[in-house]
Amino acid sequence: MHDHDDHDHHDNHFPDMQARVKALETVLTQKGLIDPAAIDAIVETYETKIGPRNGARVVAKAWSEPDFADWLSRDATAAIASLGYSGRQGEHMRAVFNTPETHNLVVCTLCSCYPWAVLGLPPVWYKAPPYRSRAVIDPRGVLEEFGLTLPHTKKIRVWDSTAELRYIVIPERPEGTEGLDQDALTDLVPRDSMIGTGLAKPVGAGR
Amino acid sequence: MNAHEPSNLLTGSPELPKSLEGDPVFAEPWQAEAFAMTVRLHEKGVFSWSEWAEALSRELYQPGRCADGSDYFDCWVAALSRLVTELSITSEAQLDHLTRSWQRAAEATPHGQPILLENDPAL
Numbered sequence: 001m002h003d004h005d006d007h008d009h010h011d012n013h014f015p016d017m018q019a020r021v022k023a024l025e026t027v028l029t030q031k032g033l034i035d036p037a038a039i040d041a042i043v044e045t046y047e048t049k050i051g052p053r054n055g056a057r058v059v060a061k062a063w064s065e066p067d068f069a070d071w072l073s074r075d076a077t078a079a080i081a082s083l084g085y086s087g088r089q090g091e092h093m094r095a096v097f098n099t100p101e102t103h104n105l106v107v108c109t110l111c112s113c114y115p116w117a118v119l120g121l122p123p124v125w126y127k128a129p130p131y132r133s134r135a136v137i138d139p140r141g142v143l144e145e146f147g148l149t150l151p152h153t154k155k156i157r158v159w160d161s162t163a164e165l166r167y168i169v170i171p172e173r174p175e176g177t178e179g180l181d182q183d184a185l186t187d188l189v190p191r192d193s194m195i196g197t198g199l200a201k202p203v204g205a206g207r
Numbered sequence: 208m209n210a211h212e213p214s215n216l217l218t219g220s221p222e223l224p225k226s227l228e229g230d231p232v233f234a235e236p237w238q239a240e241a242f243a244m245t246v247r248l249h250e251k252g253v254f255s256w257s258e259w260a261e262a263l264s265r266e267l268y269q270p271g272r273c274a275d276g277s278d279y280f281d282c283w284v285a286a287l288s289r290l291v292t293e294l295s296i297t298s299e300a301q302l303d304h305l306t307r308s309w310q311r312a313a314e315a316t317p318h319g320q321p322i323l324l325e326n327d328p329a330l
Contacts, residue, residue, distance in 0.1 A: 012322060014313040016306070020284055021237040023305035024244060026324060027297045034247045042243035043236070162318065 044123075054085045055118040055168055056189035059200075060182040062095070063173040073097060076168070085118050093118065094159075097170045098196075102155045105143070105196035106167045107135040118168055119194055126195065136160070146197040169193065171200040221264055222279060238280040245287055254290060262286040 014022065028034045058080055062069040071079040076095040096104040125131055135142045139156045143149070150156065159167045171193040177185060180203075192198030224232040233239040249256055266282035266289070292299050305324075312327040324330070 012313045012316045012318060014310050014322075016310075017281055017284055018235070018237040019306045019309040019313070020288070020302070021241050021244075022309040022324075023302050024284070024287060024291070025240065026305050026309075027301060028244060028248070028291070031296055033251060033253060033296070034244055038247055039240060039243045042246055043239045 053186065054083070055191070055194045056186040057182070058083060058085070058095075058118060058168065059170055059189045059194065060185035062170050063177075063185055064182050069097075069170075072170070080118060080168075092165045093168060094165060095168050095170050096157070096159060098172045100154075100172070102157055103143075103150055103196065104157050104159060104167075104169045105135060105139050106159050106161060106169060107132045119191060123191070143197065146192070148198060169196040171198075174200050174202050176203045220260060222267060222276065224276070224279060233280070235280075238283070241280060241284050241287060245283070248291075253294065253296070259286070259290065262290045265289075 025034070025036070025039070029036065058072070061083070062072050068079060072095045076093040079095075080093050096106075098104055131142070136158055139158050140150065143156070161167055171189065173185075174188060177188065180188075188201045188203070190198055190201060193200050231239075231242060233242065245259060248254060249259060263283060263286040266286040267279075269282075272278060272282070288299070288302055291297055292302070308324060308327045308330065309322075311329055312324050313322050315328050316322045316326045
């Protein structure tokens with residue numbers, strides 16, 4: 001394992017539908033019929049309600065079933081696809097596991113590098129230029145802004161997603177959750193814990 | 208529910224994939240963006256929701272659709288494109304031109320940089 005995977009540089013590619021939607025957005029914005037902020041506001045109302053539940057189920061299963069966790073660490077694409085979650089463009093997934101020694105944080109470019117199929121829509125802040133550049137330079141500072149202060153002894157690994165390879169963070173299982181079934185565990189896994197800007201929720205804080 | 212009152216809009220959008228809580232389900236961000244633009248154009252009075260539902264239905268009931276419904280938002284985008292061209296807001300040719308321009312811009316943008324239309328080398 002190393003901190004930064006090599007990635008090729010021809011990975012910015014807009015599939016036809018994505019480009020078509022950008023074209024509509026451009027022309028409608030030029031005509032003054034929409035503004036990007038209003039569109040973001042509408043999208044934002046949905047981003048946390050959907051999608052992330054799929055990723056949370058992956059995490060809960062990994063916490064509960066060592067064999068699945070092992071498969072996930074070796075071949076996340078196949079392990080996640082076995083649950084029926086796979087991206088339309090066949091992108092590869094890699095699961096990075098938080099440990100007592102290491103915290104993982106995922107960043108991305110501003111284009112299409114987010115595991116939609118597992119995590120749903122990306123948060124607006126994730127797409128903003130400052131997040132990516134600062135997360136690489138000063139991950140500890142960025143995490144503190146998210147209210148997550150990690151001990152200085154804990155190493156932070158930053159993973160830069162590409163269009164071909166996307167990451168999901170498997171947070172550490174909270175203490176005191178031994179008796180919980182996978183449904184209950186799923187409720188303890190917020191979206192941000194799978195990006196690495198948060199942790200799994202302590203017991204009793206679930207929905 | 209939020210100020211956009213999407214519930215009426217959702218029930219008026221045939222076959223829209225919905226979660227158990229009744230929210231629309233998007234597989235990719237462009238789908239949510241297409242949905243949001245449609246909601247916004249309706250709020251602005253550009254078209255009525257029944258005009259929208261009719262345009263969407265026309266696309267949904269074309270022959271050759273995927274049996275599993277995975278092309279639902281492709282139909283959505285086709286319906287939105289058709290509606291805005293019929294309303295003379297833009298033309299099919301202009302949309303095609305901009306679509307290709309965005310694709311060239313994406314290819315020309317290095318990893319880690321925001322993709323901007325200005326990055327299209329043909330501009």
